[in-house]
Amino acid sequence: MQIQLNAKNRAFSFDVLDGESILYAGMRHGLELPYGCATGTCGTCKVKCRSGRCVSAWADAPGIRVGARDESDLLMCQYTPLENAVLETNATVYKADPGSCLPRYAAGWITGERALAADVMAFSLELDRPMSYEAGQFVALEVPTVSGYRVYSMTNFSPGTQRIDFLVKRKPGGGFSDWLFNPSRPSVRINVFGPLGRATFSPSAGKHLLIIAGGSGIAGMMAILERAVQEGYFERYRGHVFFGVRTWEDRFFLAELEEMRAAFPGQLCVTLALSDDDVPESAAVEYPGFVFARGLVHEVAVAAMAGNCANTRAYVAGPPLAVNATLRSLLRDAKLAATDIRYDKFG
């Protein structure tokens, strides 16, 4: 099927595979389409259908209810055309830059599962083809027994790799995480689409890094930090990592963060914020190079960074309400420019 997309600045047309989402098809063809979660919840990829029948894989996708709505609205990430269709968006859409990592389909098999905390698991995917991606990006994963794609950020940064690493927080009732945490699940082929996401880091940023992540939001930040460490970025720029979990028992990735911090003492600072728990005395013994605080991670971060955000690029990840609270603080209190903030909302 053929889609014609009339964007604010120009029109595009592209083919969609049988059953494929319009969003994934357009991105495969190198269009910088508007999207956020790519899985039906955020509503960012909502466009208007002017002609042609399209059907949704997930009729109740909550993204359609975000913001204003009329009968012609559809979510590009959930809909596939049944016939040639004409869509319209008030967004400006460009073609991706030459040489950028265009998303495509791959197959993957799970390997290397390990528990990081009671409800957090790390795993890797062995891919059937190499994948290049930017630090901070994510992919969409689909397993045969669970309907629809779920997105997870890569925790490693390794250009052209055939092994990508993830972490997953168990979400009761969450189809993919329930499937993943089931010890008796069979080994199956996982459909992969990616890379996706614009909250990316490149050393060309040329700014100090401020990283604020709650829970599994640290995933993409680990890839950003890995890239920065690989490039010796912290020789020249400072890094401040604020990682929030609920309790000391929920901690994970501290050894990995400590290894990076120790490589750039004085330049890379790591703060662990516990929202629901006092910091045990053993914390400072175990990680003497860290800062520990009790509180919500964005409040801890903004209080610590007050007056210290000149020439800084911030990366924020977490549930939408927490990210919005962080964005509000960064704009109002830390006086960061909106163009210097990258964020991922999930949950």
Added chain:
Amino acid sequence: MAKTLLCRVGDVPSDGLKEIALEGGRKVCVINAGGRFHACQATCPHEGVALSEGCVDGTTLTCLEHLWQWDLPSGAPQGLAEAALPIFSVEVEGESVYLLD
């Protein structure tokens, strides 16, 4: 010119926003930018998200959904915003904030 009561001054804290539903179903967002009151359409021109969930700092209004920003009181787009935000005239009289249109 119609003059419609929007809210009391104390209903919107400094650097706060509040969505007001008027008779007839029209909604507007009242902005208290450091003591200066403004009013705009209730939803972001980008994707229709409620602007009352956004934030105001000085003369800049931000929708936190995708960080679109506008200057106050002109409504001119700033930074990432691709469209202007319609701003309505308001008048503060005593403790009351009125919409003028």
